[in-house]
Amino acid sequence: MPTLSEVARHAGVTPATVSNVLRNRGRVGTQTRQRVLDAVDALGYRPHLAARALAEGRAPTLALMVSSIANPFYPEFALAVERAARASGHFVIICNTNENPLDGRAYLEQIAGTLSEGVLVTNANLDFADLHKTEARGTPVVLCMWERPNEPPGLPCVAVDFRRAGELAGAHLLELGHRRIGAIVGSKASGIHAARYEGFVDALRAAGAPRNRVRHAADTIHGGYLATRALLEADPKLTAIFATNDLPALGAMHAAADLGLQVPADLSVIGITDIQLARESRPALTTVAVPTVEVAGLAVSLLRELIESSYGQAGRGTASVPMRISSAPELVVRASTGTPRSR
Structure with missing residues (x-):
């Protein structure tokens, strides 16, 4: 593989000039720039990113921590992050934690600040203490899709009002005339989907609707399937299912089909997020869409701001913790x- 020095000799310039051209820095004349670019093409030179990171103390990459790449939401979000990052000249490293905090810690210790100069974190089951340590070492961290805008997490974040998303879902079912509604929460009672369920309950309470039946389940299609069968076994007269995410909602529709129920004639189903599968299912899933692409752009932009600033360098000092709030669901x-129709 040709080296930067070889490119410099071929173009008749110094290695520093080649570096400036490739990084689009400094003042380089038009003819000199073109000679360098021609030499790069002729020799097939490609920058060594790891060597550059060691030399400059920073890497042109960002790390994106996700809890499960098997969840269709995360590839969609990663694509949006990758597009936003590339627009700013960065690459993205996807770090799949498999919902294991120890895997997440290993990524933070081995990648943050070495292979990546900043970390984006989705719902990856990471210990906040580990994130604060990463930040204290000088590597900025941004939480994506923080679900409670009124409760700042103490780390830079992009927040989405998921409580409002749950409220919109509940109000929609109520407006259609549903009163016997089951709920599937894709996390523990105190987990990441709690705000979504709280918003749903707010809508029911405001309308004076009866207390709903609820099941906490895995945030998967199979989890939604099992929860729906349990809800309908406990109350066969349920006319609607609210799920805190689209995957359990899709599982609810699968369960309805296996039980001989028609959606929506016998059982209405609504989710939250609006992943691609929601649009492609049959019937297509009613859902509350969150601004995934917007959040990705805001997160990358905020992380870049932190990287370019002194935030996180040897601690924050008196710097305030920034939060960006997305458009409403x-x-x-x-x-x-x-x-609904009676059964």
Whole structure:
């Protein structure tokens, strides 16, 4: 593989000039710049990113921590992050924790500040103490999709009002005339989906609707399937299911089909997020969409600001902890919800 020095000799310039051209820095004349670019093409030179990181003390990459790459939401979010990062000249390293805090800690210790100069964190089951340590070592951290805008996490974040998303889902079912509604929460009672369920309960309470039945389940299609069967076994007269995420909602529709129920004639189903599968399911899933692409852009932009600033260098000092708030979630009505009929 050709070296930067070989490119410099081929172009008749110094290695520093080649470096400036490749990084688009400094003042380099038009003809000199073109000679360097021609030499790069002729020799097939490619920068060695690891060597550059060691030499400059920073890497042109960002790390994105996700809890499970098997969850369809995360590839969609990663794609949006990758597009935003590339627009700013960065690459993205995807770090899949498999919902294991120890795996997440290993990524933070081995990648943050070496292979990546900043870390984006989704719901990856990471210990906040580990994130604060990463930040204290001088590597900025940004939480993506923080679910409680009114409760700052103490780390830079992009927040989405998921409580409002749950409220919109509940209000939609109520407006259709549903009163016997089951809920599937894709986390523990105090877990990351708690705010979504709280918003749903707010909507029911405001309408004077009866208390709902609820099941906490794995945030998967299979988890939603099992929870729906349990809910309908406990109350066969349920006319609607609210799920705190789209995957359990899709599982609810699968369960309905296996039980001989038609969606939405016998059972309406609504989720939250609006992943691609929600649009492609049959019937198409009614859901509350969150601004995934916008959040990705805000997160990358905030992380870049922190990287370029002194934030996180040897501690924050008196710097305030920044938060960006996305656009509000929006109800997307499709074919999986309708008016109830008695069973």
